[in-house]
Amino acid sequence: ATLTDLAAQGEDGSTTKVISETTNYSADCSAALMTNAFKAVNDNGILTLTPVGGTPSGLLWEQFSLPDRDPVGSHANDDDHGDFRNYRDFEADVDGVTRELVFGLTWHQPGAPSIEATSPSGTVFKHGVGGAFVIREGWMQALHIPAPETGTWRARVHGDPKLAPIRLNFMARGINPAFKLWASADPWMLSKAGRVTIVARPRLDDKPAVGDLKVTAALLGGPSTSLKRQRDGSYTGPMAIKNSGANLVRIEVRGKLKNKAPVHRVEYTTVQLGRPSSPRLRVTPDVFEQGGSYDVRLEIEDARFNGASSVRFGTGITLEGFRVLNATVATASIRVRRDAAPGAREVVSLNPSAETMSGITIAEGEGRTRGVGGRVGCLKFDLVGKLTAVELVDGTTISVAVPDPRIQAVLEDARDQNLPVRVYVDDDGNLAALDVCR
Numbered sequence: 497a498t499l500t501d502l503a504a505q506g507e508d509g510s511t512t513k514v515i516s517e518t519t520n521y522s523a524d525c526s527a528a529l530m531t532n533a534f535k536a537v538n539d540n541g542i543l544t545l546t547p548v549g550g551t552p553s554g555l556l557w558e559q560f561s562l563p564d565r566d567p568v569g570s571h572a573n574d575d576d577h578g579d580f581r582n583y584r585d586f587e588a589d590v591d592g593v594t595r596e597l598v599f600g601l602t603w604h605q606p607g608a609p610s611i612e613a614t615s616p617s618g619t620v621f622k623h624g625v626g627g628a629f630v631i632r633e634g635w636m637q638a639l640h641i642p643a644p645e646t647g648t649w650r651a652r653v654h655g656d657p658k659l660a661p662i663r664l665n666f667m668a669r670g671i672n673p674a675f676k677l678w679a680s681a682d683p684w685m686l687s688k689a690g691r692v693t694i695v696a697r698p699r700l701d702d703k704p705a706v707g708d709l710k711v712t713a714a715l716l717g718g719p720s721t722s723l724k725r726q727r728d729g730s731y732t733g734p735m736a737i738k739n740s741g742a743n744l745v746r747i748e749v750r751g752k753l754k755n756k757a758p759v760h761r762v763e764y765t766t767v768q769l770g771r772p773s774s775p776r777l778r779v780t781p782d783v784f785e786q787g788g789s790y791d792v793r794l795e796i797e798d799a800r801f802n803g804a805s806s807v808r809f810g811t812g813i814t815l816e817g818f819r820v821l822n823a824t825v826a827t828a829s830i831r832v833r834r835d836a837a838p839g840a841r842e843v844v845s846l847n848p849s850a851e852t853m854s855g856i857t858i859a860e861g862e863g864r865t866r867g868v869g870g871r872v873g874c875l876k877f878d879l880v881g882k883l884t885a886v887e888l889v890d891g892t893t894i895s896v897a898v899p900d901p902r903i904q905a906v907l908e909d910a911r912d913q914n915l916p917v918r919v920y921v922d923d924d925g926n927l928a929a930l931d932v933c934r
Contacts, residue, residue, distance in 0.1 A: 542667060548585040548587060556667060590649050597669075678697040684767055711747065782857065812836025870917065906932060
């Protein structure tokens with residue numbers, strides 16, 4: 497947030513922005529550095545990005561972890577390994593003013609993830625294919641696609657090929673030298689709670705963008721307001737700021753320009769209430785077993801919880817309750833799915849926005865340690881053809897309480913190809929998860 501504000505105060509061409517020249521960096525800063533590296537290059541606005549099968553966070557990036565347990569079984573993909581997947585899919589809406597599509601990725605643990613994208617008409621783009629290219633620098637990479645097709649794109653992030661657990665941040669931007677979207681707040685710093693004016697300036701060819709546009713501003717985790725067009729071509733509206741620290745405001749421009757090109761962009765600005773801060777969460781405990789339920793204590797530094805605060809624990813963890821005890825302490829009740837992939841996660845709070853310094857860890861639970869290894873000898877069915885049990889070549893039999901044709905297909909494939917498997921059972925002795933080694 498501080499870097500964003502500093503960049504907003506500088507005039508075009510008046511500053512030189514150097515991110516870092518050292519290979520040692522603080523992992524939790526990677527997403528902020530990526531965002532501001534993009535800002536140093538362009539002010540085009542961010543394209544909307546939606547996790548397939550999930551809900552957008554509303555942040556500047558989407559956070560997730562890989563590998564990820566697949567709740568519906570295996571897919572026909574090289575990144576599938578038994579009952580978990582080593583990829584995540586996203587959809588990005590590419591508008592008619594985009595001349596170059598950029599997917600940006602950073603990660604918090606050692607590893608080598610990669611990106612590929614598919615256009616609305618089904619063409620695949622990756623490094624060296626379709627004119628696309630990748631820029632890599634240490635823990636950051638970006639996939640560039642020239643002259644992208646307008647419409648909904650599918651982007652797939654592959655995890656580390658050696659299955660190292662990684663926490664990742666992913667975002668999409670649409671580049672067009674002729675289009676700009678600037679966002680600001682006036683004033684951008686308050687000494688006490690009050691109102692500010694949110695300003696959005698969409699521009700095309702160095703002139704105010706003209707067309708049928710709807711512009712809204714939303715305080716992350718709080719209320720939203722419609723911005724009205726002014727005589728100078730800007731869009732403005734009032735917003736009440738009550739929370740101490742950096743308040744993130746999401747500004748969305750949607751509609752059609754005068755030349756009929758559809759536009760759908762998002763930009764962010766911040767309003768600082770009180771002294772500058774770097775909110776961080778402390779989570780206790782920070783190691784959770786598969787299948788376990790926990791009462792978690794969250795403490796926040798350099799910010800204050802409030803009635804609108806919420807929290808996300810990442811992939812494989814269900815939030816069953818959240819309660820703010822006071823300005824700096826909250827509690828959460830969580831349940832870790834029995835099939836949650838072991839490895840790292842990030843905990844993120846909204847309103848105020850904060851994350852941990854080192855994340856949390858999912859460890860193999862008791863149920864997982866009761867895995868049985870071997871090769872599939874046969875599958876057993878009832879009279880109507882439903883799978884009831886798996887028998888390994890050593891005679892070990894595992895019951896199947898809830899038949900799933902996709903799991904059945906994986907088992908049949910493992911049997912036919914004589915692949916080693918590891919079968920895990922739940923507390924009742926029924927099949928709970930399955931790993932297939934290829």
